[in-house]
Amino acid sequence: MAHNVFTVQFADGKQLFGIKEGIGGQVYRQLFETFDAAWECPRGSLPEFVEPSNALATQEAVVYGPGESWDFDTRASRCALWLTGPRDSDECESERPLDFGIYGAEELQEVRQVTPDGSAAVELECPLCRAVEVHSASTWPFINTDGVFVHSADVTYGVTCRACRRDFVFTPLAE
Numbered sequence: 001m002a003h004n005v006f007t008v009q010f011a012d013g014k015q016l017f018g019i020k021e022g023i024g025g026q027v028y029r030q031l032f033e034t035f036d037a038a039w040e041c042p043r044g045s046l047p048e049f050v051e052p053s054n055a056l057a058t059q060e061a062v063v064y065g066p067g068e069s070w071d072f073d074t075r076a077s078r079c080a081l082w083l084t085g086p087r088d089s090d091e092c093e094s095e096r097p098l099d100f101g102i103y104g105a106e107e108l109q110e111v112r113q114v115t116p117d118g119s120a121a122v123e124l125e126c127p128l129c130r131a132v133e134v135h136s137a138s139t140w141p142f143i144n145t146d147g148v149f150v151h152s153a154d155v156t157y158g159v160t161c162r163a164c165r166r167d168f169v170f171t172p173l174a175e
């Protein structure tokens, strides 16, 4: 049974490789460090891959099929060697309604998190894709004029997840 090898590429140029069965076939989420490792994975007897528990928290934005006319944006974890995001452009499309809603004004999801006084950076879990990323207070210089997050009843931060590129709202809570 034939399989193909696909490539995903991270923002820093790092590539990982995965297995896809013949035309229209299944895309496996397990990734490999090299093309050869993916190619040589025993055909017709692919093991049952199990998602590593840290895959979602460590996912990053990647391009599936870099340089191809049919490339698309998805997500993967380089340390868990796992394709976490959409596996084809149809799955990409089905994520999009979450972004905008049918009428374009869906309420953003909110992360409320205790943030110690003087925090210059916070680790936030994206409520949409569950990637965990560090966000620096200096990203919002007009709010965080002292370089740290502020607690205030009327301060919220609009955050764009770097893994899934969707937006959510962060509200720091006092300890």
Ligand SMILES: [Zn+2]
Binding pocket: 126, 127, 128, 129, 130, 131, 161, 162, 163, 164, 165, 166
């Ligand atoms: Zn996300």
